[in-house]
């Protein structure tokens with residue numbers, strides 16, 4: 001029986017792009033997703049099991065039917081503001097969900113997991129660019145649950161020899177070049193898809209949350225990374241674990257920062273639309289600048305982002321939204 005890679009949350013934004021990448025690498029892929037926020041239409045149906053990770057009995061059945069070599073774990077809630085209003089849901093789905101997954105992995109002797117983590121584990125950074133050794137002081141429930149999950153994996157490694165790679169993404173953006181899968185959240189809170197709603201005729205203007213930060217133009221600076229570059233990093237992380245290497249944590253970003261104003265400007269060029277913008281008050285909990293150092297991932301995984309210009313990222317996002325103005329529905 002060929003060994004399979006289980007991708008949890010494979011119907012979500014980053015998950016579905018990673019599924020596509022792994023299939024192109026000829027991996028045998030199965031997806032476990034409860035479809036709470038994922039999209040059935042982002043996948044070929046033969047890959048999908050609609051199961052919640054907290055349903056250990058059902059999850060265990062899948063592990064018994066398939067010869068699972070490793071898990072790529074995306075399934076989680078990931079909206080910062082929602083996490084502040086619903087901490088119980090975030091702890092239950094994210095932290096307890098991983099606990100169930102690791103327990104079933106342990107029972108089935110599955111020893112490798114690649115984990116979807118976030119720059120939100122750092123909180124307000126003391127130094128830029130951020131390196132993996134920097135302090136982790138999350139400023140929101142979402143980041144705190146992801147940090148708790150990293151720590152859980154550390155102790156499951158000690159106790160059960162389950163090796164993990166934790167990938168701390170900065171600002172995931174863009175879409176598959178085909179334009180037939182992409183980003184769709186409900187509600188949408190991310191900057192680039194919100195900007196693109198203007199040329200789509202779905203919103204009048206974009207609000208810029210604060211222009212009095214200590215950055216060059218006063219708006220917040222972020223490190224935008226193409227979703228297909230994140231996908232390739234998951235593959236390299238799996239190869240790293242296949243090489244029997246120790247558990248590790250890696251940042252994933254471009255190392256370039258773009259301000260909110262700069263992102264809007266590039267979107268104006270790409271879409272050839274004036275995209276009106278208006279300054280609003282700051283959004284609570286936004287650090288002024290988040291930029292990754294990804295030197296460690298480059299050195300140890302051999303990762304090199306391929307799509308690192310913001311034009312390319314927004315151009316690919318735009319193709320998806322233009323082809324699918326209503327998303328998957």
Ligand code: UFG
Nearest residue numbers: 078118119120170189190191194207208209220260283286
């Ligand atoms: N922004 C606006 N207007 C908007 C939406 C966003 O000005 O309508 C600004 C935000 O204030 C922020 C920047 O655009 O300065 C980017 O905001 P996003 O919401 O797109 O992304 P965040 O940087 O807040 O969050 C992202 C991920 C989180 C993750 C975080 C840190 O979405 O999951 O990076 O890693 F936790």
